[in-house]
Amino acid sequence: MRLHRLDITAFGPFGGARSVDFDALSAAGLFLLHGPTGAGKTSVLDAVCYALYGSVPGARQSGQGMNLRSDHAEARTRTEIRLELTVAGRRLEITRQPPWERPKLRGKGLTVDKAQTWLREYDAPARAWKDLSRSHQEIGEEITQLLGMSREQFCQVVLLPQGDFARFLRADAEARGRLLGRLFDTQRFADVEKRLAERRRATEARVREGDAGLLADAHRMQQAAGDAMELPELSPGDPGLADAVLGAAAVARSTARERLTVARCRLTAAESGHAAALRTLDDARELARLQSRFTEARRRAELLRERAGAHDEAQERMRRARKAENVAPALDLRESAEAEHRAAAATEARLRLALPEEHAGAGPAGLAAAARRAAEELGGLESARRAEQRLTELAGERTGLDRQERADEEVLREADAWLAEWDTTRAALQTRIDTAQEAATRAEQLAVRRDPAHRRLLAARTRDELAADLEQARRRAHAAAQHTLDTRAHWLDLKEQRLTGIAAELAAHLTDGEPCAVCGATEHPAPARKVAGHVDREAEERALAAHQRAGERQAEDERRLGVVREALAAATAEAGDTPTERLAAEADELEREYERARRAATGLHTAHEELRRAEQERERRQADRQQAAVRTASRLTRRETLEREQAALQEELTQARGSAASVALRASQLERLAGQLTDAADAARTAEDTAQRLKDADARLADAAYRAGFETPQAAAAALLDDAAHRELQHRLDAWQSEEAAVRAMLAEADAAAAAQRPPADLAAAQHAAAASERRLRDAASACDAADRCRTELDRLSARATEGARRLAPLREEYDRVARLAALTAGTSADNERRMRLESYVLAARLEQVAAAATVRLQRMSSGRYTLVHSDDRTGRGRSGLGLHVVDAWTGRERDTASLSGGETFFASLALALGLADVVTDEAGGVRLDTLFIDEGFGSLDDQTLDEVLDVLDSLRERDRSVGIVSHVPDLRRRVHAQLEVVKDRSGSSLRQRGV
Numbered sequence: 004m005r006l007h008r009l010d011i012t013a014f015g016p017f018g019g020a021r022s023v024d025f026d027a028l029s030a031a032g033l034f035l036l037h038g039p040t041g042a043g044k045t046s047v048l049d050a051v052c053y054a055l056y057g058s059v060p061g062a063r064q065s066g067q068g069m070n071l072r073s074d075h076a077e078a079r080t081r082t083e084i085r086l087e088l089t090v091a092g093r094r095l096e097i098t099r100q101p102p103w104e105r106p107k108l109r110g111k112g113l114t115v116d117k118a119q120t121w122l123r124e125y126d127a128p129a130r131a132w133k134d135l136s137r138s139h140q141e142i143g144e145e146i147t148q149l150l151g152m153s154r155e156q157f158c159q160v161v162l163l164p165q166g167d168f169a170r171f172l173r174a175d176a177e178a179r180g181r182l183l184g185r186l187f188d189t190q191r192f193a194d195v196e197k198r199l200a201e202r203r204r205a206t207e208a209r210v211r212e213g214d215a216g217l218l219a220d221a222h223r224m225q226q227a228a229g230d231a232m233e234l235p236e237l238s239p240g241d242p243g244l245a246d247a248v249l250g251a252a253a254v255a256r257s258t259a260r261e262r263l264t265v266a267r268c269r270l271t272a273a274e275s276g277h278a279a280a281l282r283t284l285d286d287a288r289e290l291a292r293l294q295s296r297f298t299e300a301r302r303r304a305e306l307l308r309e310r311a312g313a314h315d316e317a318q319e320r321m322r323r324a325r326k327a328e329n330v331a332p333a334l335d336l337r338e339s340a341e342a343e344h345r346a347a348a349a350t351e352a353r354l355r356l357a358l359p360e361e362h363a364g365a366g367p368a369g370l371a372a373a374a375r376r377a378a379e380e381l382g383g384l385e386s387a388r389r390a391e392q393r394l395t396e397l398a399g400e401r402t403g404l405d406r407q408e409r410a411d412e413e414v415l416r417e418a419d420a421w422l423a424e425w426d427t428t429r430a431a432l433q434t435r436i437d438t439a440q441e442a443a444t445r446a447e448q449l450a451v452r453r454d455p456a457h458r459r460l461l462a463a464r465t466r467d468e469l470a471a472d473l474e475q476a477r478r479r480a481h482a483a484a485q486h487t488l489d490t491r492a493h494w495l496d497l498k499e500q501r502l503t504g505i506a507a508e509l510a511a512h513l514t515d516g517e518p519c520a521v522c523g524a525t526e527h528p529a530p531a532r533k534v535a536g537h538v539d540r541e542a543e544e545r546a547l548a549a550h551q552r553a554g555e556r557q558a559e560d561e562r563r564l565g566v567v568r569e570a571l572a573a574a575t576a577e578a579g580d581t582p583t584e585r586l587a588a589e590a591d592e593l594e595r596e597y598e599r600a601r602r603a604a605t606g607l608h609t610a611h612e613e614l615r616r617a618e619q620e621r622e623r624r625q626a627d628r629q630q631a632a633v634r635t636a637s638r639l640t641r642r643e644t645l646e647r648e649q650a651a652l653q654e655e656l657t658q659a660r661g662s663a664a665s666v667a668l669r670a671s672q673l674e675r676l677a678g679q680l681t682d683a684a685d686a687a688r689t690a691e692d693t694a695q696r697l698k699d700a701d702a703r704l705a706d707a708a709y710r711a712g713f714e715t716p717q718a719a720a721a722a723l724l725d726d727a728a729h730r731e732l733q734h735r736l737d738a739w740q741s742e743e744a745a746v747r748a749m750l751a752e753a754d755a756a757a758a759a760q761r762p763p764a765d766l767a768a769a770q771h772a773a774a775a776s777e778r779r780l781r782d783a784a785s786a787c788d789a790a791d792r793c794r795t796e797l798d799r800l801s802a803r804a805t806e807g808a809r810r811l812a813p814l815r816e817e818y819d820r821v822a823r824l825a826a827l828t829a830g831t832s833a834d835n836e837r838r839m840r841l842e843s844y845v846l847a848a849r850l851e852q853v854a855a856a857a858t859v860r861l862q863r864m865s866s867g868r869y870t871l872v873h874s875d876d877r878t879g880r881g882r883s884g885l886g887l888h889v890v891d892a893w894t895g896r897e898r899d900t901a902s903l904s905g906g907e908t909f910f911a912s913l914a915l916a917l918g919l920a921d922v923v924t925d926e927a928g929g930v931r932l933d934t935l936f937i938d939e940g941f942g943s944l945d946d947q948t949l950d951e952v953l954d955v956l957d958s959l960r961e962r963d964r965s966v967g968i969v970s971h972v973p974d975l976r977r978r979v980h981a982q983l984e985v986v987k988d989r990s991g992s993s994l995r996q997r998g999v
Contacts, residue, residue, distance in 0.1 A: 004150060005029070005965075006051065006934045007094075010085040014053075015046035018075025018991030023047065023983060027996065029934065029965030031981035036936070036969045038985030040573035043992040044969050047985070048936055054086035054097045055146055056154040057120070057139065071101050075991030078106050081116075090149045094125040096132060097142070122146075189849075192842040196828045203825040206818040213811040214244055220804040221248040227796045228255040245808040252801040259794040266787040273776075273783040280769075280776035287769035293758035300749035307743055314739050320724075321732055326711050327722035333707040334720055337700040344693035351686040357679055367687040374680035397649050404638050404645075411631040418624040425621055432617060435610040442603030449597040455989070456590045462577035463586050469571040476564040483557040490553040494546040500538040551901045558908075569971075843885055847873065849922065850885060857911075857918030864914060868892050871900075871911065871918075913937075936967045 006025040011017050028034040038044050049059040053071070072082045085098045098121040104113045122142045123132040136142050150157065362373055578586070704716045713719040724732065749755065826832035828841040839847070851873040858871045874886030888897045889911065903911055916937075967983075968975065976982065982997040 004088060004090040004934065006086070006088050008085075008087040009047070009050060009054070010083070011047075011050050012084075013073045013076035013080045013082040014050055014071060014084060015073055016041075016043035016075070016987070016992040017046070017994075018073045018077075019080070019993075021992075021994045023994060024996060025934065025965075028967070028981050028983060032965055033979055034965070034967050034981035034983060035975050035979040036967050036983045036985070037971050037976060038992075039576055039971060039987050040569050042985040042987035044971070044985050046992075047983070047994075048969070050084050051086060052154065052158060053101075054084045054099055055150070055157065057099060057143060058154060060154070060158040072103055073991060081105070093149070094127075095149075096123040096125070097121070097146070098123075189842050189845050192845050196825075196841050199821065199825040199828055202821045203818070206814065206821050210811065210815055210818045213807060213814060216807050217244060217248050217804055217811070220800045220807065221251065224252055224255055224797055224800045224804075227793050227800070228259060229793075245811065248804055249801075249808060252797065252804060256794070256797045256801060259790065259797050263787070263790040263794050266783070266790040270780075270783040270787045273780040277773075277776040277780040280773040284769040284773040287764050287766050290758055290761065290764035291766050293755045294761075294764065296749060296752075297755040297759040300746055300755070303742065304746045304750065307739075307746060310739075314736075317732055317735055321736065323722040324724040324729065324732075327713070327719050327724075329711045330704075330707045330713065330716070330719040331723055333700075333704040334716070334723070337697075337704045340693065340697040340700040344690070344697045347686065347690040347693045351683070351690045354679070354683040354686050358683055362680065362683075367684045367691075370680050370684035370687065374677050374684065378677045394649060397645050401642070401645055404642060407634065408638060411634055414627050414631050418628045421624050422621065425617075428617055429614070432610055432614040435606060436614065439604055439607035439610055442600050443607055446597060446600035446604050449593060449600055453593055453597055456586070456593050459578050459581075460583070460586045460590045462574045463581065463583040466571065466574040466578050467583055469567055469574055473564075473567050473571055476560070476567045480557070480560040480564045483553070483560040487550070487553040487557045490546070490550040494543070494550045497538050497543050497546045501540065501543050551899075554901065847885060850887065852922045853915065853919050854887065855918075856921045857914040860917055861911060861914035865907075869907070869911065871915065872897065934965050934967070936969060 006029075008025060009023040010020065011022070012020045036044050036047060052058070052060050059071070076082070081100055082103055083098065083100050085096065087094070087096045089095070098119075100119040102115060102118045104115055106112075107114050118139070119137070120139050120142050121137055122135045122145065124135055125131075126133050136145070147153065358370075362370060365373070708714075708716040708719045711719060713722070823832065823834075827834055830838040830840040830843070854871040854873045861869050861871055868891060870890040870892070872888050872890055874888050887900050889900050889903060890897045900908075900911060968979065980997075984995045984997060986993045986995055
């Protein structure tokens with residue numbers, strides 16, 4: 004993969020359009036990307052990554068979409084990244100536009116445009132670009148397939164972060180595994196480990212669940228069998244659990260069958276005894292029933308003889324009531340006629356009291372004639388009633404005209420007073436507008452100066468803080484370096500002492516008769532002894548660990564020192580040499596002036612609005628004056644018309660209402676009088692009719708009573724019974740007859756008479772004997788049912804336990820097999836001697852390839868002194884597989900990479916990064932990487948080390964490969980001629996290529 008050209012527009016710190024000619028930079032083989040802190044060096048690499056993958060590297064991934072847009076860009080300039088490169092023999096051009104908020108073409112506000120992506124390929128024969136795709140997904144898949152690397156692998160291989168590999172050299176196996184796992188995508192092997200562990204847990208849970216089910220069935224069988232089953236102490240997972248449960252179940256089933264046979268024999272005997280007792284009880288009950296029936300019949304016959312007189316009286320009363328029923332219709336008719344007459348007479352008397360005195364004694368005909376005369380007079384008042392209603396309407400209309408006249412006079416007074424002040428009001432509002440406009444202009448001018456002043460003040464405060472932190476960081480770095488040298492000297496001293504006394508350690512393991520590990524002799528006449536102050540292996544390892552920790556602290560303190568230096572340089576460049584107090588005073592004064600101007604400018608909009616409302620109010624007042632004058636002329640004409648009509652109506656009403664206060668009152672009086680006369684005439688006629696009907700009813704009643712045999716109608720009414728009394732009397736007569744027939748039948752029964760001659764029945768003794776036999780039968784049946792349920796439950800549980808044991812056998816075999824595999828891949832099995840996990844095994848193979856590829860460059864960098872080797876030895880109780888050692892050709896000894904010095908660590912980490920790039924490239928399908936970027940803090944290197952590093956980097960140009968160094972170290976600008984400089988400015992960063 005070779006980069007040719009990169010075009011950046013409105014991206015990150017670049018407000019406008021910027022271009023990078025990688026072909027010109029790559030011609031020198033080695034080029035420098037430099038600029039002040041915060042200028043945008045990393046943004047150039049971010050643009051390359053975003054063009055390829057649609058996202059930026061590492062922790063900056065949150066800066067997606069509209070957040071990638073430059074704050075310095077103009078509102079209508081769209082963010083765009085265009086990258087031209089050659090990969091897999093194809094020259095491609097990728098253009099990406101992230102989503103952005105732009106001003107609307109019509110109206111105010113913003114609208115969001117979606118992200119867009121183009122992919123084009125250069126057709127060499129046609130010498131033209133041809134479009135391939137505009138789909139985000141298709142372009143992403145195409146680029147990933149061509150490069151053969153994910154975004155994370157690309158950022159690790161093409162944008163070499165040397166600091167990560169320095170930490171990689173000092174890291175433990177777990178940290179190395181995490182980095183290699185991300186680069187070589189060994190997640191599938193970790194998934195295999197995880198899947199096997201999950202299957203082991205799942206099968207173990209299922210086996211324990213099956214054992215728990217067997218134990219549960221065993222406990223249920225033990226509860227069902229009682230003392231007939233003994234269960235040994237077992238728990239889920241025990242090997243002989245199934246056999247023990249099934250054996251105990253067989254013994255319990257045999258005992259249950261024997262108990263069921265005995266219970267059935269006892270039940271048969273109890274059933275026979277209970278049947279005999281029931282027959283005896285039935286005979287005693289029948290004898291007692293017959294004797295009681297005969298005694299009851301005699302008692303009821305005696306009661307009938309005592310009530311014979313009352314029965315005769317009831318029969319006589321029923322006979323007279325039946326005769327009175329013939330007179331009942333005449334009685335009802337007479338009562339109805341009398342009630343109607345009383346009601347009619349009362350109504351007539353009430354209505355006559357309400358009539359005037361001249362009509363109180365008139366008959367029905369006279370009252371009707373008076374009512375007709377009142378109705379005729381009422382009809383003649385209709386015209387006068389309409390005239391009175393119209394007169395009321397005219398009075399209301401005149402009142403409304405008066406109210407309108409007063410309102411118009413008030414409107415004219417207010418309008419004249421307001422318009423008289425118009426010129427003064429308009430001049431005052433215009434003065435407020437001019438003053439607020441001047442303040443707004445002043446606020447805009449101050450706002451331009453305000454943000455830079457605050458940034459300089461913040462940078463000055465940061466500069467002051469970092470100046471104090473720099474000295475402290477220097478002291479810590481110097482102390483850490485001295486501590487590292489001390490711990491290294493202490494470790495080497497202990498190591499030398501241990502080598503001197505190593506014979507004593509070997510002699511401690513000698514045994515008489517066994518050969519010596521050094522000379523092979525089986526006799527040990529004078530083994531060496533440990534002397535005072537002997538240093539053993541544990542003491543040496545503790546000293547080595549202390550030295551390693553000191554080295555890590557030294558590296559961390561040196562890194563912090565470099566960070567503080569860079570931050571201090573950036574803050575000084577921003578703030579200059581002006582004292583912080585002076586900058587703070589200037590910023591405060593500027594802020595106060597800005598606040599005063601802003602407060603004065605806030606009244607501009609209000610003043611404009613008040614002037615606009617005042618002009619609208621002036622127009623409204625003038626219109627109100629004109630409308631009031633028109634309404635006044637119209638009211639004068641209407642008043643004259645109303646007065647003429649009102650005089651004519653008043654004359655008509657005076658003649659019509661007579662002595663009444665109004666026509667309506669006179670009409671109401673006549674209407675009420677006509678109604679009263681009509682109702683009184685109708686009531687008088689009704690009273691006469693009801694009196695005649697009452698006389699006819701009295702005559703018919705007397706005739707009906709005589710024919711029925713009663714002397715007077717009152718006697719017939721007294722003999723008459725209502726429905727309830729008639730039903731009650733008939734019921735008494737019927738009950739007497741039924742009781743008499745029943746007593747005769749009972750006394751005639753032969754069985755009852757014969758039973759009365761026998762001794763009284765002993766029912767209590769028979770019931771007691773039957774209850775005792777029933778209890779014996781119930782106990783026997785319960786025992787038989789319990790025995791049968793026990794046998795059935797034991798058979799069912801035993802069958803279920805047998806089936807469970809049969810199903811559990813293959814599952815237990817599967818668990819044993821999966822558990823062995825899971826332990827083996829997890830590195831916890833005894834068969835896995837090195838305790839190496841499956842993923843670690845795969846990563847160890849990759850690390851061995853990386854070490855071999857890195858050694859080729861490391862030997863050149865170190866003049867053949869150092870070689871990187873992979874180690875799969877175990878360290879302490881940890882697991883093996885990801886160890887990394889360096890072999891020093893000067894001493895011929897192999898040591899841990901953590902023991903390398905700062906310069907040696909840089910050589911090793913650079914070689915490791917390039918070796919890793921080669922291996923990952925081969926893993927990705929052999930894609931050639933012709934353009935690399937090295938991002939490293941070169942500021943911590945001395946001059947000699949820097950020369951060596953540049954020589955090494957210059958050697959990377961072999962095979963037509965170009966390398967870009969990202970750094971702001973001043974010495975590199977002298978030594979690397981091809982440069983891409985990022986220039987920082989208040990309006991955004993720009994790019995400048997030199998020495999090309």
